[in-house]
Amino acid sequence: MAAADGFAVHALSIDYGQRHRFELEAARRVAAALGIGRHITVRIDLAAIGGSALTAEIPVPKARSREDMAEGIPITYVPARNTVFLSLALGYAEVLGAADIFLGVNAVDYSGYPDCRPEFIDAFERLAQLATKAGVEGSLKFKIHTPLITMTKSQIIRRGTELGVDYSLTHSCYDPASDGRSCGRCDACLIRRQGFLDAGLTDPVEYVAG
Numbered sequence: 001m002a003a004a005d006g007f008a009v010h011a012l013s014i015d016y017g018q019r020h021r022f023e024l025e026a027a028r029r030v031a032a033a034l035g036i037g038r039h040i041t042v043r044i045d046l047a048a049i050g051g052s053a054l055t056a057e058i059p060v061p062k063a064r065s066r067e068d069m070a071e072g073i074p075i076t077y078v079p080a081r082n083t084v085f086l087s088l089a090l091g092y093a094e095v096l097g098a099a100d101i102f103l104g105v106n107a108v109d110y111s112g113y114p115d116c117r118p119e120f121i122d123a124f125e126r127l128a129q130l131a132t133k134a135g136v137e138g139s140l141k142f143k144i145h146t147p148l149i150t151m152t153k154s155q156i157i158r159r160g161t162e163l164g165v166d167y168s169l170t171h172s173c174y175d176p177a178s179d180g181r182s183c184g185r186c187d188a189c190l191i192r193r194q195g196f197l198d199a200g201l202t203d204p205v206e207y208v209a210g
């Protein structure tokens with residue numbers, strides 16, 4: 001969406017000690033398919049902190065109902081993850097001289113995550129201005145763009161399809177098989193599959209469970 005809006009895109013992935021490598025590989029495939037000139041991966045170790053099913057030896061919840069998913073903050077929440085991610089993106093942006101930071105958070109389907117909400121994004125945008133040389137000296141006015149934040153999953157999938165996204169290159173599953181196939185039963189898989197169903201489109205990704 002940033003590229004379609006005419007921005008020169010510099011992509012950032014974060015290898016934070018998550019359960020699997022497949023999403024990082026998917027990010028590389030997608031960046032290459034979009035013709036993004038520079039895609040960097042920054043390595044940090046949130047597994048040293050743990051506290052999440054994505055960064056510690058805690059099972060990923062499976063086959064949860066929509067009601068269960070809507071209740072409370074799930075164990076797949078990674079403590080302060082988007083604060084850490086945005087801080088790294090902010091540093092990268094300042095070095096590039098880029099004022100516009102895009103983040104794919106969504107507050108609709110994953111309503112439980114506190115760092116996916118507009119209040120958090122607004123607060124971080126204020127912080128960005130106060131926390132940086134470029135902000136204090138006035139050479140950059142940082143803006144955090146979250147184009148997906150109020151869209152439903154099916155709206156996101158439709159918009160991506162309109163823009164020519166090849167979803168066979170993407171990955172959503174929290175807990176894939178060792179060959180990279182998606183589990184089909186974690187929250188991320190269930191919400192993705194429902195999104196494709198609601199959009200009336202076929203999900204090209206391979207699932208272990210039907």
Ligand SMILES: [Zn+2]
Nearest residue numbers: 173183186189
């Ligand atoms: Zn899954």
